[in-house]
Each structure stands twice: as C-alpha cells, then as structure tokens.
Amino acid sequence: MTEGNFVDYVKIYVSSGKGGKGSTHLHREKFIEKGGPDGGDGGRGGHVILKGNKSLWTLFHLKFARHVKAGHGGDGGSSRSTGHDGEDKVIEVPLGTVVRDKETEEILFEITEHGEERILAKGGKGGLGNWNFRSSTNQTPRYAQPGMPTEELDVILELKVLADVGLVGFPNAGKSTLLSVLTSAKPKIADYPFTTLKPNLGIVAYREFKSFIMADIPGIIEGAAEGKGLGHYFLRHIERNSTLLFIVPADADNIKKEYEILLDELRRYNPEMLDKDKLIVVSKCDMLDDELKAELKKQLDKEFKGTPYLFISSVANQGLTELKDKLWEMLNVDTEEPENSHGI
8 A cells, every 4th residue: 555545534524314204195095085094104314334344454445535425215105105214324444443523523433343333423213104193083194204304424534553563763763664574564665754654554474374463653753742743643543552662773872762752752642552561672783793782782771671672673684583472472461362363
C-alpha cells in the first residue's frame, strides 16, 4: 500500500431510511361491501451499519464517500400486506476504527473484532395500518400511522492501528529500516527526518509458522503531545499496541535522555501508555566496535535498571533473531496458546 493510500481519518454524513406509512385500506370485493379494515403496516427503514473487516487496513475506500444513505421502507398495502423493509447500508471498516459524533466529539463506539456490526443510524419504524386500530366501538378506522423519520448524523471515523508491537522513536532513528528487514513491508526509507508520514504495518514471521504484527509510527519530536510536528495525528496509533519498542540510534548524544523524552511525550498524551510493556533497542550498532559496545553496555546497565534493552543493526542483520525472540516472549507471557499470533 502506498503512503498516499493510507487514510486514517474521514468525515461522513449518514442517513437511515424512513419507515413506510401504514395503509388505510378497507376490504372490498364482490358480495362483501363492508369488509372492514385490512391496511397493512409500513416497512422498516434501512439501517446504516458499520462492520469490522480484518482484511482492511485503512479508511481509503471511504475517502470520497461523503454521504451514505440507506433505503426507505415501503408503504403498507391491502390484505394486511406489510411494506418492504428499506435496504440496509453496510460500511466495512478496519479493526480499530473509532466513531465520534462530529458536533460533540463524543466517542459513540469502537469496532475491534472481525464481523462485529454496530448500527450507526437506525432506520425509521414502519407505521401501523388501520387493521391495528379496529375495535368494537371503531370497526372501520380510516386512519393509520405514518412511518418514523430518518435518523441523520455527521460522524468522524478515526483509525487507531491495531498492532502487537509499535515502533517508537525520533525521526531517522531507523524504524522503517527495521520494519523492512523484519517484514515484507516496503516503507519509504531515506537519510533525512520525517521520511515516514503515515503508519506502516508489517507481519513479522516467527518460528513454527507463528507471526505478529509490527507498526512503524511516524517519528516523535519533543512537544508532540502539544501538537508539534505531526502531534496527535500519529500518537493515537500507539494506544492500541500491547508492546512498545523504543528505537534509539547508537550515535545519539545521550541515549537515556532521548528515551526519557519519548516516555515523557507518551505520558503527556496518555499516561496509561506507560503501563505497556517496553523494550529499548539501540539501533545502528554496526558503527560501534566491540570496545565501544562494551563501554556503552556498562553505562546502559546502570541507566536502564529494570527495562530490557538490546543492540541491533538492521543493515548488518545483527541481533534481529534475539529481538524477535524477546518480542515473542513479551507478547505471549502467561499464555499457553498465544492470542497475538496471526496466520500467514
């Protein structure tokens, strides 16, 4: 998928179908002049339904669908015949889609499971025909109910990427390179900051045909929680990752300081993010000789007490097997049959 086709934010107007009106028909046939009321009920208006689809990774298919309208219910007929129900409009969305009311910004619901269906705009109920209003004192009612009106709503669909592992780091830390080496994803890679402007997803193949999903999130800069750089645009994608993989390059001026800045940005955006499992990766370690690596290891052992870290080089293919082993262990701790595995 090209970067331009990744759409994670759309605004749409939805309208359900109105209910059909009930019939006021009175039964008439040969030799039966006063057959009484036999007007049928109106049909239900169509719903606008959101349905989760695990095969979708983006909201691109809704980018130009500004208006979504369901069908209207049919009117009731004679012989107590009910009008046809309006056609439902089903909108398929990727897992992790959040639905907000455009005016109030209130979260209406989230779609997180494949095949999950939620009614976004409910179709109007059909009106009752005059058959329903007959009584001993009113044997020929000549009135019926109109159908209920349509339900209209302006909503925002916002995608929060569902992935097992999220790559977090400053621009040009080597996140895209790592994703391209571990998965078959082909993110844009260059030697300048902010090469990645959209999240990229890839499936990491593990042993015995197991796998997990990794997401490359656009680089964080200091002040991102206040909206600097790409701001909240990409931070929301990290909320759904069960494990955060912090990428800090070996040539950074101060590895611990960079890590703390990244942590602080996540904390200011959403303190709950700090409860996730964390793993620090020192990337581009192919530029370090054995002596420098040993010195750096001593320093990091003191600074990162309790937080695991690894040295890797995506280009030189160093430490990648150990990285996958560690991530798999973190993702599947305390589970006999890992729930995070995905078929490939």
